[in-house]
């Protein structure tokens with residue numbers, strides 16, 4: 396096979412998806428509690444998203460960023476409204492890491508030469524800026540030297556370390572990849588105050604925890620803390636590559652032509668997929684569903700004697716045995732789940748449309764897999 400072996404892939408080839416189900420090339424059905432790592436939030440191949448992409452593909456697929464298109468403008472308006480941080484503006488890209496890069500650049504530009512503070516336990520992506528903000532030895536060391544001016548601290552120590560040299564603090568309100576660590580709301584509030592004191596930007600990376608997954612549209616909303624910018628990706632366009640860096644007026648004011656750019660970012664197909672995804676989330680009340688089914692899962696997982704971390708349908712179950720082993724046992728039962736940096740954590744990221752009946756199937760599979 397000609398693929399570089401950059402992933403430990405499962406020995407399965409998927410052909411089709413619908414809602415929370417996937418089918419492999421032998422026709423076997425799987426229950427998807429992973430969602431392509433937090434991506435297929437409205438379920439696989441939601442008919443409204445499929446129709447929107449088909450329609451847009453027949454009308455206009457690409458024109459580039461030297462021109463306006465209606466899907467791009469509409470989606471930008473929707474996202475600034477949902478962000479709740481003022482008029483500001485949106486920069487579209489194609490992946491989470493690029494959205495983080497744009498946020499880093501805008502934060503740095505607003506306070507030139509300033510330092511970047513990140514949280515220990517963070518994951519922000521694999522490109523050099525995002526990697527420099529990802530304080531994990533195994534991911535960083537082979538690729539040194541990294542971008543200068545980054546340092547990582549325990550989340551609780553960030554506020555007191557923010558000073559006049561700080562350009563920005565970049566933080567996931569709920570850390571996903573490393574094990575669904577919920578940052579304390581007092582800690583986030585203190586960071587917000589510290590950033591305000593010295594004129595540093597506070598950037599929330601909501602690439603994994605955002606777009607309804609935490610039981611509110613943004614995790615920021617859940618915390619009641621408004622950052623200066625939010626990065627979104629994954630669940631934004633149902634699997635179509637799409638990311639957004641949504642910023643407030645202050646950061647938007649500093650943006651000049653040529654600061655950021657992307658050939659494909661904000662393309663009509665991606666934006667049509669994004670608009671349709673947001674519409675489904677709203678019409679089917681999927682944020683509320685994430686909160687309700689998430690609470691159901693939490694309650695029953697606690698009853699199984701497991702520790703539960705996270706909010707909504709971004710959950711980490713702390714298991715009494717290696718999560719990778721349980722994940723394999725669930726896979727044998729055709730249930731897809733995720734692991735995380737913490738080897739005891741089983742990561743659950745089902746579609747936001749997940750039903751309680753589907754959650755019961757997972758709980759049943761878990762009960763048997765833990766036995």
Ligand SMILES: Cc1ncc(COP(=O)(O)O)c(C=O)c1O
Nearest residue numbers: 490491492518519520571602603
């Ligand atoms: C919080 C967070 N930020 C950034 C990224 C990087 O996103 P992408 O893989 O789309 O570049 C991820 C991906 O897992 C993530 O979870």
